[in-house]
Amino acid sequence: MRRRDFCAGALALAGLKALEPSRPRLFLTRARLDHLKRKLSGSHSELWKIVRENADSLLGREPPSNYQNQGEMRSAGRGIPFQALAWLLTGEARYRDGAKRWLLRLCEYPRWEQNDSLAAGECLFGVAVGYDWLYDQLDQPERRLVRDKLVHQAEALRNGPPVHHDLWLANHNHVEHLGLAAAGFALRDEVPQAEAWIRQAHSVFLKALEFSSRDGGSTEGHQYWAYSAESILRYAELARDLLNENLYRFEWLKSLPDFVLHSTLPDFSAANCVMSFGDSHRAYEAHGPGHILYRTAAEYRNRQAQWLAGEMLRRGVGRAAYCGWASLLWYDETLAPAPPSNLPTFWHCYDIGWITSRSSWDADAVLAGFKAGPMHGHKAQKYYDAHPADTHEIGGGHGHPDVNSFQVYAYGKWLAIDPGYERPKWTRNHNTVLVNGKGQLGEGQTWFDRKAVLQARATSAMSKACFSGPTSSSWSMNSGRSDRPASNG
Ligand SMILES: [Zn+2]
Numbered sequence: 001m002r003r004r005d006f007c008a009g010a011l012a013l014a015g016l017k018a019l020e021p022s023r024p025r026l027f028l029t030r031a032r033l034d035h036l037k038r039k040l041s042g043s044h045s046e047l048w049k050i051v052r053e054n055a056d057s058l059l060g061r062e063p064p065s066n067y068q069n070q071g072e073m074r075s076a077g078r079g080i081p082f083q084a085l086a087w088l089l090t091g092e093a094r095y096r097d098g099a100k101r102w103l104l105r106l107c108e109y110p111r112w113e114q115n116d117s118l119a120a121g122e123c124l125f126g127v128a129v130g131y132d133w134l135y136d137q138l139d140q141p142e143r144r145l146v147r148d149k150l151v152h153q154a155e156a157l158r159n160g161p162p163v164h165h166d167l168w169l170a171n172h173n174h175v176e177h178l179g180l181a182a183a184g185f186a187l188r189d190e191v192p193q194a195e196a197w198i199r200q201a202h203s204v205f206l207k208a209l210e211f212s213s214r215d216g217g218s219t220e221g222h223q224y225w226a227y228s229a230e231s232i233l234r235y236a237e238l239a240r241d242l243l244n245e246n247l248y249r250f251e252w253l254k255s256l257p258d259f260v261l262h263s264t265l266p267d268f269s270a271a272n273c274v275m276s277f278g279d280s281h282r283a284y285e286a287h288g289p290g291h292i293l294y295r296t297a298a299e300y301r302n303r304q305a306q307w308l309a310g311e312m313l314r315r316g317v318g319r320a321a322y323c324g325w326a327s328l329l330w331y332d333e334t335l336a337p338a339p340p341s342n343l344p345t346f347w348h349c350y351d352i353g354w355i356t357s358r359s360s361w362d363a364d365a366v367l368a369g370f371k372a373g374p375m376h377g378h379k380a381q382k383y384y385d386a387h388p389a390d391t392h393e394i395g396g397g398h399g400h401p402d403v404n405s406f407q408v409y410a411y412g413k414w415l416a417i418d419p420g421y422e423r424p425k426w427t428r429n430h431n432t433v434l435v436n437g438k439g440q441l442g443e444g445q446t447w448f449d450r451k452a453v454l455q456a457r458a459t460s461a462m463s464k465a466c467f468s469g470p471t472s473s474s475w476s477m478n479s480g481r482s483d484r485p486a487s488n489g
Pocket of ligand 1 (some may be wrong): 277278279400402418419420430
């Protein structure tokens, strides 16, 4: 999509001109805070302990200082919400001072990595939340410093435009636009540009939800699925509160718990938790999924999602998740958890072509997984098939050339396994067939995306063998007879 589409889109943002609510307004209100405070020593005590644990670990620290470095700047963006939330809930000055120090230091950096990237999106989000949650603790010069920085960075990201802005399903796009949206909502009543930031973000999230699988999955694997899910859920909350727009009507959001429940290992632990295809670790590491499960459980009254979130909490999954503060806000203690024992043991995530089957829901069950779907899912493939001359990408590059591959987990061990995060990506590292020693189109590239596949197809068009899995649309394998193998395409 070109930038003009953002401007021309006929979005009916009904609430855009509405009277701005008082602060805090991002995720929290004074009434919600008062309500939450009453639960901290009861139903929410374990989740509050985690927020405090993370806030304490940040106290006295400065944000990472290498503002050119992506990894450091991503961490920098994540340092504010835990401390700011602990301040709002306790009134303890050390949390306020820690959050302020972090916020103001970050605003002194001349740039946030590339300014139009994942790191910039995370910094925008953290600073926007800090501005809103700490507003009455900032003096006028401090407010000006933060506001000017938000404007500068949001405009840089909007005008860039973000490098992933038209990859509707790519996790980066969601992180970047959540940051843009948060800045917009934080400054909506203060700067005229804020409305354009919100419009652009809204347009991107609607496209993402339109092209998302109805089954709640992502071809980028569970780890990057979590980046997307936690960003889109945060946007859905902002949109409902501040635009009066309900995005929970989209099936992808409703089905998010299925993607977790059916892929979770029978005897899961924090270190060994999930069977995934694509660039995913077997743990969620810094990306939940407790808060994702709590939000969707509460929204759709999904008792199994509530159960799994609680079990994960008990087993220490995602204890240091950088968005873990959201679990405290999103947990609904009135929903009774229910174990998944009555759910089907077979699950087909149709759009992305993933299947899991388990012998039971017990801890000693055998779990098998199989994948046979198009690169970015059937919806995206339908778009590609209808636009053969268009090179527009819809999905992200963290999938693998692994059609018809399988995995098996049994007796507490991996018997057949996916390589996990790999660069470059090879079919031969998967449990699937090679033809004359060669793998599938797009292999050998850093990112498994449409460009890599089209490039490979062009170099091997005369010598490819058609390969169709039971649920894939059509897939091609390089037969190895071309002058240049696909991996060098
Ligand atoms: Zn793989």
